[in-house]
Amino acid sequence: MRLLLVEDDLAIQRFVEQALVEAGYRVDTASDAKRAEALALEGVHDAHIVDLGLPDMDGLDLIARCRAQGSSAPVLILSARRSVDERVKGLENGGDDYLTKPFALAELLARLRNLLRRSSTPQKESARLEVADLQLDLVGREASRRDRPLQLTPHEFSLLEYLCRNAGRVVTRTMILDHVWRMRFDPATNVVDVHIYRLRSKVDAAGCRPLIHTIRGVGYVLRDA
Amino acid sequence: MPKTLRTTAAWRIAFWTTLAFSLGTFAAFFIFYVFVAQEIRARSDAWLTGEAQVLAQVAEDTPRDSLYDHVVEEVAELAMHEVPDETSSGGERMNAVFFLSVNPAADSDTLFVGPGPKDKFWSAIRQARWVAGVPQSIKVAGWRQTAASFRVVAPAHQGPTAIYLGLSERGDKHILHKLTRRFLSVWAGTVLFGLLISYLSARRTLQRVERITETVARIGSEELDERLPEPANSDEVSRLARTFNHMLGRIQASVNQLRTVTDSVAHDLKSPVTSIRGTLEGALSAANGEHWRDAVGQAIEGLDRVSALLNTTLDVAEAQAGALHLDRAPVDLGEVVTQLVSLYQPAMAERHHEVRTHLGSHVVVEADLALLNRTLSNLLENELLHLPEGCQIDIRLRSHEGDAELVVEDNGPGFPPEIANRALERFVKGERSPGNGLGLAFVDAVVQAHRGTVKISSRPLGGATVTLLLPISALQPA
Numbered sequence: 001m002r003l004l005l006v007e008d009d010l011a012i013q014r015f016v017e018q019a020l021v022e023a024g025y026r027v028d029t030a031s032d033a034k035r036a037e038a039l040a041l042e043g044v045h046d047a048h049i050v051d052l053g054l055p056d057m058d059g060l061d062l063i064a065r066c067r068a069q070g071s072s073a074p075v076l077i078l079s080a081r082r083s084v085d086e087r088v089k090g091l092e093n094g095g096d097d098y099l100t101k102p103f104a105l106a107e108l109l110a111r112l113r114n115l116l117r118r119s120s121t122p123q124k125e126s127a128r129l130e131v132a133d134l135q136l137d138l139v140g141r142e143a144s145r146r147d148r149p150l151q152l153t154p155h156e157f158s159l160l161e162y163l164c165r166n167a168g169r170v171v172t173r174t175m176i177l178d179h180v181w182r183m184r185f186d187p188a189t190n191v192v193d194v195h196i197y198r199l200r201s202k203v204d205a206a207g208c209r210p211l212i213h214t215i216r217g218v219g220y221v222l223r224d225a
Numbered sequence: 226m227p228k229t230l231r232t233t234a235a236w237r238i239a240f241w242t243t244l245a246f247s248l249g250t251f252a253a254f255f256i257f258y259v260f261v262a263q264e265i266r267a268r269s270d271a272w273l274t275g276e277a278q279v280l281a282q283v284a285e286d287t288p289r290d291s292l293y294d295h296v297v298e299e300v301a302e303l304a305m306h307e308v309p310d311e312t313s314s315g316g317e318r319m320n321a322v323f324f325l326s327v328n329p330a331a332d333s334d335t336l337f338v339g340p341g342p343k344d345k346f347w348s349a350i351r352q353a354r355w356v357a358g359v360p361q362s363i364k365v366a367g368w369r370q371t372a373a374s375f376r377v378v379a380p381a382h383q384g385p386t387a388i389y390l391g392l393s394e395r396g397d398k399h400i401l402h403k404l405t406r407r408f409l410s411v412w413a414g415t416v417l418f419g420l421l422i423s424y425l426s427a428r429r430t431l432q433r434v435e436r437i438t439e440t441v442a443r444i445g446s447e448e449l450d451e452r453l454p455e456p457a458n459s460d461e462v463s464r465l466a467r468t469f470n471h472m473l474g475r476i477q478a479s480v481n482q483l484r485t486v487t488d489s490v491a492h493d494l495k496s497p498v499t500s501i502r503g504t505l506e507g508a509l510s511a512a513n514g515e516h517w518r519d520a521v522g523q524a525i526e527g528l529d530r531v532s533a534l535l536n537t538t539l540d541v542a543e544a545q546a547g548a549l550h551l552d553r554a555p556v557d558l559g560e561v562v563t564q565l566v567s568l569y570q571p572a573m574a575e576r577h578h579e580v581r582t583h584l585g586s587h588v589v590v591e592a593d594l595a596l597l598n599r600t601l602s603n604l605l606e607n608e609l610l611h612l613p614e615g616c617q618i619d620i621r622l623r624s625h626e627g628d629a630e631l632v633v634e635d636n637g638p639g640f641p642p643e644i645a646n647r648a649l650e651r652f653v654k655g656e657r658s659p660g661n662g663l664g665l666a667f668v669d670a671v672v673q674a675h676r677g678t679v680k681i682s683s684r685p686l687g688g689a690t691v692t693l694l695l696p697i698s699a700l701q702p703a
Contacts, residue, residue, distance in 0.1 A: 102532050155567060181568050185599045186533050188660070189609045194571040216522025217529075 001116065002026040004045040006036040006062070007078065008055050012101075016049070019105045020112075033057035040066045040073070047115050049108075051078045063096075074115040078103070106170040106218055129164045132224035134203065134211060136164055145203060155180065156199050163212065163222035172219035196220055235431045239424035247416045254408050261404065265397045266376070270360045273378045276304045277358075277390040281382035284326060294336050297326060301338040304390075321393040323375070325350065328386040339391070350377065350389055357381035362394065374398070433462045441469060449477040482651070486538070489652035493534055493661055501527040537663045541651055544670030551593040551674060558622055558629055558695075559584040561597055566620065569605045577615040578608065585623040590695045592675055600671045603664040604633045604691055610660050611689075612637040628677070628694040639683030648681050668693070 003020060007013040008031045020027045028045070030036035033054045040048060048066070052059035063075050077098035097111050129136040136143045141157050143150045152160065158180045163171065173192040177183050196212065204210040213221050230236050283300045287293050301324035323339025323346055337343035349365045360378040377391040437453055444451050452473060453466040501524045508520030543549055566580055573580050590597075608618050612635055621632040640648055641655040649669040654662035668691075669679045677695040684690055 102528070177568075181564065183564075183568070183598045183602070184595055185602060186529070186536075187602065187606065188533065189572060189606050190575075191569055191572045191606070191609070194575050195568075198571055216519060217525030218522070 001046045002028070002044055003112075004028050004030065004036065004039055004048045004073075006030045006033070006048065006054065006059070007051040008032060008053070009051070012051075016105075016108065019109065023109055031055075033059075033062045036062060037065060040071050041069055043071065043073075045073050046119070047112060048073050048075045049078060049112070050075055053080055074119045076108075076111055076115055104172045104174070104218060106172050107175055109169070110166070110171065110175060129161065131164050131167045131222060132209070132211060134164070136161055143203075145205075145208060150202050152199070152202060155195070156202070159195060159199055160203065160222075163220065166222070168221065168223045170215050170218050170221045175219070233428070233431070235424055235428035238427040239420055242423045243416060243420040246419055247412070250412060250415070254412070258401065258405065258408075262397075262401055265400065269376055269392055269394075269397060270378070273360050273376060273390060273392050274358060274380070277378045277380035277388070280304065280324065280390060281380035281388050284386065284388055285382060285384055297324075297336055298338050301390075321373075321395070323389075323391045325389040325391075326386045327389075330385060334386060336386075346375075346389075346391070349375075353377075355379040355387075363391075430462060434465070437462075437466055437469060444473065449473065449480060485652055486542075489662065490534070490538055494531060497527045497531050497534075501531075534661055534663075537661065537667060538651075541663050541666045541670055544667065544674055545651075547674070549596070549671070549674045551596065553591050553593055555589050556592045556594050556597060558588045558590055558597075558631065561594070561601060562620055562622060562631070565598065565601050565605060569602075569609070572609055573605075573618070576609065576612070578612060578618055579616075580618045580620065583619065583621040585621070588622055588624050588629045588697065590629050590675070590697055592695065593671075596671045596674075600668050600693075601631075603668050607660070607664050608633070608635055608637075611655075611658065624697055625694075627697055629697050631693040631695070632690060634684070634688060634690045636684075636686075636688040639687055639689045640681065642683075645681070645683055649679060665691075 001024070003025045005013060005017055005020065005027055007016065007029070010031065013029055013031065017027050017029055028039055030039055033056045036050070036054075039045075048063075048071075050059045050063060054062065059077065059079075063077075075096040077096065078101060079098055080101045097115055099108060099111060125138075127137070127139050129138060133146050134143070135145070135147075136157075138161065141154070143152055143157060143160055159176065162176065162179050174184070174186055176192050176195075177185065177187065196214075200210075200212045204212060209224070211222050211224060213223065213225075215221055280297070280300060284293075284297055287296045304322070304324070321340045323337070325339070325343070325346060326336040327347065328334035335343070337346070339346065345365055349363045353361060353363050355361075357379055358381050360376050363375055363377050365373050365375055374394045375391040376394055377389055379387060379389050382388050440451070440453050452470050455466050455470065456463045504520045504523045504527070508517045511517070511520075562582055562584065566582055570580060608616075612618075616635050616637045619632070619634045621630075621634070623630050639645075644653050644655055647653045649665050651666040652662040653666075654660055665679075665681070672679045672693055672695065675695055677693060680690075680692040680694070682690045682692075
């Protein structure tokens, strides 16, 4: 997978590039719209990550120009603007997405994966998920560990499903709220954490190896380690 | 005239008003003058025509013997004593009258009664064309130094002689001159007096404006509590003063709020920044890798608090400025409450709170779901942050007089009395509150953007009540 990262703030460009490379992507970078347009029109990138505040052109205009010249790669918009522009929302319908700064790298990667999945051919949805000795039946919405069924509420199952789908990858509290409860805000209290503690007390019961781990400052990860 | 006077508005107002007044009155006088002049002439002509008729009659009837001259002269003399409005000024007769009877065939057959030499009148009369019975003005040159103007009529008359009766216009002119002179003196006085009065009254009014200007100029950002004196009457200048005072009040409120916001943001940023810095510094001097991991995690959490504070501050500012973009769609409020309660239930249970929902009826509002979720979660976060353990929280939803009424009520300590009236303002929070004082301000701003209202109160037996009223959407089934 090859990505184009357009960002004029070099400090941000550097750490985003590093994170993307570590996640296994090939990354080309541009610091201004002129160079970005030239790179984008090569047509070799699977997705573009574009900051809106570029020195020589508004990021949205850059996207529009690339689209007009035949570029079809999905775009992930980075924006420092809090109130998300109408036009950005309009683009969202066209298969694009946006993130406002400051963002968690985990969320950037998750949205990028989502964009790339959307643009590629849909994969056959699996009916079961397995992580180590944890099994999820997505059709019957039941979970078991070491072949013993777990008594989960519907929300707890959704939460566990979300963690399993992202097994090995860190998810933030905001991402959990968004995907499990369909709400987009940053909670100031431990409201999400309490759900995780409850789930953990059922999944990682005594005698089992812990699967749900807390990553301080970022969120949670489900992995067998 | 000093330049400073000409540049004042008072002078300009007075000048133009007076100019308009004087031109108007002058035009009125002109019309009056023409009317009077015509009236006087009409009266003179009526007299002249009448007398001339009598004289012509006498001249016709009298046989042309030696007595003829005598009789006609006698009648002419009589007529002259009947001149209307005969006045004398300085012993001089104002209304001189002459009578002339001329026989063009015989020069000796001429009769003249009147002042001065006959020839001068005769030569003036000969230059004019005469229509019987129509008076006209002629100039008699050289009579009494200057040319005098006479009104003369030649009556229709049979006989060899032509008859002319003339009346000096001097008296008429004298009356008209006197009228003009008197008018001009009164007019000039009135104009000057009017100029003075209008200048003084305009200056008096504009001096009040000047005082407002001086006061406002003096009020910088430091003396914003100063106000203009407001006179009791309600003329334009008083209204100006009152409007300025209102504006100053609003500016003062904004400036104060801005100061509070800046102070609060600065204060609220300092503690997380201090702790982030301390944590990272401690991690640097420690050798243990696990300690580093922990410190970085703590630093990120601190930074998240900082960015949350900044974001919420901006959101509230944007919402209060009315710049919030609403993505309205029909929202089932009961559904929203149920979802949020399911999200918050475990955290509430952890603090031994009991949450009870009373969803009376199916209530749909036209609202932005994401903002509504944040708004209601703010209320529940408040309960988590502020209540001591083991409280009871009741959430009631009903439709009431065209509004959706959502009440969140607890049996905790209630709002601290010192902030009870201002709890919806930005950065207003209780002394021991762990929050940032933005939660309820955001709730208020979002609800207002939906044209709703927020009411807060402390219950008499303890506990806080927050009531949201949102207009019910038109889509609500009857």
